[in-house]
Amino acid sequence: MSRAVLRSGVWLGFYILILWSWWMMFTMSRNMDLDWIGRPGPMGEAMRAMDPRMDMYMPMAEFGPLFWMWAIMMAAMMLPTLVPTLRSYDDLIRSANGTRAGWIGVLTGYFIVWVGFAALITGVQLILLFGGIVDMLGIAKSGFVAGGLMIAVGVFQFTRAKEVCHGVCHAPMTYFLGHWKTGFLGGLRMGLGLGAFCVGCCWGFMALGFVGGVMSLMWMGLATFFMVLEKLPQVGHVITRPLGFALIAGGLFLLVHPFTLGG
Template sequence: MSDIVRSGLWLAFFGVILLSWWWMYAMSTGMGLDLLGRPNEMAQRMAAMDPRMDMYMPMAEFWPLLMMWAGMMAAMMLPTMVPTLQAYDDLIRSANGSRAGWLGVLLGYFIVWVLFAAAITGAQLALLFGGVIDMLGIFKSPWLSGALLIAVGAFQFTRAKEVCHGVCHSPMGYFLGHWRTGFAGGLRMGLGLGAFCVGCCWGFMVLGFVGGVMNLAWMGLATLFMVLEKLPQIGHRITKPLGVALIIFGLGVLAWPLAT
């Protein structure tokens, strides 16, 4: 029976990931956006026919925007949690863990990311009404886009990134040092792991303001980067190269207006 429960929980977990990606795709197409988060042909034609119509205008109210960001967190961050849940799974027999604790870890992790979603929702609305970003969530100034890329790239070399990434990259060590049993114990550990994960990956999230917060291609690429960073075999080897790539990209964005 325990193997059946285990398989069912993992299947449900991956089902939530697939559902989250489908939801983001449905939201994007429903707003008349393509996979790059830009107005598609039909939306452009309809807007040209009646300029007063905002056919592809993303949400500009807190609660709808929060739902979008929460869905985005589920789609992007749950795949990165596989090594963490697998590590807890390995400890169920040897350290008196439980399936309830496994669910607690998952819930605590997601709670932290939803809180981060609320914070970035507020930031997006402030930037929008301050005229810094457009309705697609993209910086209006290439200087800001380039500066953000460089800042996120530079963060890859900081001690804070190293510490947070160390916990995300090796969750077994965190579990052994903070082990608590039962659902409440799992929830507590999940909150802690989620906090370290936000500290590790926040930069990839805010880069949505460079490419568009509903850019599904960016979401997929950022998810790939974060998954690779957490793989035990190669995660510690790619953090700084990713930082170099982001800095070079940012410098290119800054140089582009000067070259044109």
């Protein structure tokens, strides 16, 4: 098999994975009210204790199904943002001693980190749900909570932590040159590092799901769009602070005009 055919096949598989992830999210979002009612369980008993009218168990209140949803969401939203990084490694396959196994290693390490973040934010959502802060769809019940979260994420856009993490995501070639390791294990190690910086850069956009609804395709699309823009070499460094100003303004609006968001 020629290198060109192998390269095309690997990239095709990558894009198919992205399309499959978005299709799964579309399907789950569309069928949430119809198909996500499952068998009774411990979490269902807890929900019925909180609200006797609830005689059916919702998987969105249990770790396993909710983690599965977040993991697919991570793939749908974050894999498109990895394209500039994988293209940078692709250049090193042709100009240095990068390998296709290393390319796959980078992708694998990156995905492992974001799946770990999916587990973390699943736990956060369950805490917020049983604390009465968000509803079953993960939407904040109070405009004060939503506004405060938007302001916090907006302020983060101006911090040194955001600058450092965004700098790595914005210029992956620099990271590769400074942490270069060969082979699959080398790529895996670099992918883990890149994934950690990416979580540090983009966690706020994920947290905003508690404002727009974690199953909202509109929120997912907008968040993915802005995260991709932040990583583009030509415009990424230009939009970070304007996004911060926009988020702070939106959060202040919700604080001044609070209203009930969730059920």
